[in-house]
Amino acid sequence: MCRVFGLLDPRLNHDELHRQGHELARSLRHGGPDGHAHRVFDGILVGGTRLAISDPEQGWQPFTTDGFTVFYNGEIYNAPALRRTLAASGVRFRTRCDGEVLAPLLARHGAAAGELLDGMFTVVAYEHRTRRLILLRDRSGIKPLYLFHEGGRFGFASEIPALLALRGGRAQPDLDGLDRYLRLKAVFGAAPEPGALGDPTLVEGVRSLPPGHALQLSPDAPPTMTALAEVPARARSTDPAEDLAKRFPDLIAEMLPTDVPYCAVLSGGLDSSVVATLAARAGGSLTAFTVVPRRPSAYTELPFAQQVAQATGARLEQVAVGGADLPELLPEVVRALGQPNSDPIIVSTYRLFQTVRAAGYPVALTGDASDEVFGGYDRFRSLAQSGDLGAYRQALSGVPAAWRRRLYSEDTLHALHSRRRPDDTPLDLSCADRDPTEAVTTFELRHRLPVYHLQRLDHLSAAHSVEARVPFCRDDVTALGRSLRTSDKLGPDGAVKVPLATAATRHGWAPESVVDRPKQPFTFRLSEHLLEDGGTALEWARQVLTDPSAQRGLFDQEHVEKTLAEFEEQRSEFLAHAVWSLLVLELWLQQISGGRR
Template sequence: MCGIAGIFHPGTPKPVDPNRIQAMIAALAHRGPDGDGIWTAPGVGLGHRRLSIIDLEGSPQPMSDGDLTISYNGEIYNFAELRADLIAAGARFRTAGDTEVLLHGWRAWGPSMLDRLNGMFAFAIHDAGARALFLARDRLGVKPLHYVELADGSVAFASELKGLLANPLVRRAPDLSAVEDYMALGYVPDDACLVAGVKKLAAGHFLLIERGRNMPAPRRWWDVDFSNRATGSTRALGEELVERMRAGVRSRMVADVPLGAFLSGGVDSSAVVALMAEASPRAVRTCTIGFDEAGHDERGHATTIARRFATDHAERVVDPDDFALIDTLVAAFDEPFADGSALATYQVCALARERVTVALSGDGADEALAGYRRYRFQAAEERVRGLLPAHLRTQIFGALGRYYPKADWAPRPFRAKSTLLALAAGGGEAYARSVGVTTPEVRARLFSNAAQAALGGYRAEERYVATMAAAPARDAIDRAQYADLKHWLPGDILTKVDRTSMAVGLEAREPLLDHRLVEFCATLPVGMRLRHGEGKWLMKKAMEPYLPKEILYRPKMGFVTPISAWFRGALAGEASALGSSRMLAETGWFDMAAITALAEAHRGGRVEHGRTLWQLMMLERSLKRVFG
């Protein structure tokens, strides 16, 4: 895994200062502690930080071959097969890694090379003959890539925002619409950025910038299609699912450095470890973290799997009240990021890095196979919506939802306000609310009149509404999964894993996001993804010969950070201070009295605003870091 950065002049090929490239990759040193490199030519400069995984002594970057030069972050899991094809076609290789495969692949196939790649990647290829820079990102957005057009006419790019901000020509001005996105979703999505003018190359897209031509729009080179349905028996489709999972795992076990796996004891990580143990001649190295709270501690389940597959297992009990890591996370993410599980993810990455350099995770199965509880709710709500015309739903459920009290303190059956509002809305709007953090109603109270006027009616939820309306899908669950693969997965889950793993110099690989597996899962009948309220139904059924039922069918737990309790206890002072924050006040975006009232209501225990307070605190600290 690596960090990349560069500058390209699409107009006049002005000289690129190597010191500027050096500053950009120095900001990314954590992504590549094993070495760095800089290459410049008229009108272009590329930089690289390396974490050595394959061909440890060879494959330095940036790498040149004739008129082609590349800076690359990622892993191409099928590079050996592509290498063989290219050699058969006459290519001659000097190294043993995957980087050179991309150079010869570009020469042989151009942009269509991307269709042949199985991997996670973000890379830049400078083609001197074509006078062009080619930027590309993997299908699902495992690896990040930011870029910006600068005042001198150049285009700068970097793996992380901090790499761009090391360039003095990047103008540091905040984008209010990105703040709206963040307050709604808990993260700044892939089609937005906190710094105005900076863009993220979307997952499954490429950008071909040619000298002498206008800056083009990125082009999508991959998409997932939920509109087709596979046929076959449960047994046959289950066998095919396991075989595709097996292929994803085995392809990601190729490394010239110590390799292991995260093991939570949940279905996904347990399935990955089971298939790793099947393929490995040695004990698989696994690690887990636990908490001294029985309701949130998964160590017992992880130990069950570790013993079953005789793994070389390590565990560590961590303090769920370890809010000392907050500033570490702020530094790692650059943009505000409010997924509280990032704290635990950082801790498990740090533990893994003590023993391995590469760790396989179970991320992606929930999105690909409808594992989240919210899919079940979405399906049930859509059935109710189908019983009444839209205008009657709005009148009946809308009125009930407006007047029903917000009772976060009450037992779940009495907390109906969110459900009533969801039934009043359309499917896309309702699903956007279900994945969100701070509702439109609360945001309306928090944002100042000036901010609301500046937003001009822009709402973060519209992104989900539009994506679900245009989804290649047949069913409500199809549309919800498609939207999550486009927004939640790259914006939250993969950003979290990339930044926390790279912060400690660990490469994380996601075998359950092998694109062939994801494409297959999208064709499964909905009833094989979600049946009788059980998400990932076919996966669980197919893994019964491998995993005990108490692992397969236990309730989903996940990493838990006691954010709400913090703001009623150790961080109560932080919550109160938000209402007098100079940084938040100076933006002019917020009604500071409303923030104070929100914090006081939460501390009183009758209303739940812990996640919103966490958002505001992380926003305040990110603003200080990025804008000073």
């Protein structure tokens, strides 16, 4: 795992581009602390920082061969097979690093080389002959790449704060993005403008390269973006659980690094338990990390994580998080994210990876994405039973429409209405010719998973120089998931993720108590933590949100204060999330405006 960056600006000379390269490397050092490099060509800068995992001694970037200079962020899991094919055609390799396959693949296939890669990646390649830049992002969207395009100037970076530095620090919240954030807890969905270059973010003028896409840039031509071909869905199987059982253990074994220590993230739920069990079987002794509430709570999953650790022989490390930690941690978390995400899990995830790295592990395997691939959420089951897309949309909501209208200032409402109605939902869920759950699955995999889950995972692990690997995003697994009908994933008795649960039961991938237990988020109850220790966190939130400079005219301050008062009176999880969403947003607004922190 590394960080990458670049700039196309014909107006800048070599010295100015070199200066930008050094500044960007410093700003992204946390994600790649083991080294950095950049290269300058005529009007073009490309570079990156390195977290040395694959061939730490020799695998230094950039890889310059076959007429390309290549930087990349991530891991190419099928690199051994690609190396064998390339070697048979005469390519000679000097390292064992997975990224060394990229330049010869690009030389032979151009941007379509991305279709041959199974892994998590953003690739930045400069072709010397054509003076063309090729940017690639993996199909699942595990590794983000943010973009801006102003006139003939084009910048890109793995993180938004670094990208903003390229723009001279200019940042304003995008009002469409603001409404999406409050509606959906993060900014995702199709771009509001037809033909927009990338997916939306909360920063005006900043986009994200869509998952599974290639972007080609040239000083003499407009940018072009194309979709990589998907891995074809498998032929529908009569026993998808056995299909998964035949392949998944090998896929996880391929993901275990051989040159550095690794660990697993273990919640005690089915997904992370399966990953930890198979990692322990493939690699032997394993350390797993689990989050526990600092104060007694019915919301703990520790007993289940302990059962998995005992069954696998793993050493289990507990990471405690509580409400009293929020004033110290949440500003750091928001800074690491680069744009707001109001899932309560952000604080525990940040603390978890901080502990993982302090214990000496630069790589951690996680159970993310199984719910999207195999239908693990209650909202999928409810939609399959009722067909009610309105209820599905409501299940995604952070702050419902009526509350948003109450919170917005008159100026904000007017601006939103001038663009579109603020209660519109940017979900492409057209399903006239198919089961609505199939449309929802496509939407969740393409839009929600990359932003709400995977960007968060990438940024909060990179903040502590940890690479998070996601087995359920392997191409074989997602292809299996796309081949299944809703009826294959959901049982008649209310069961979810039936193929995974069945495989786990048949092959002992998790204790029976874990397979049969109800799903629970790997997080904490916001209402508990805001009120913990006499309401320490709530009082801090009140100070932040009622400061005279708060919200900068975006919200009606009187109604923000009413929301705080109503939560304190009712203490509901719904109101707690409204307070939390506003708090995360306000901390981010302070940071991008250079205000107090």
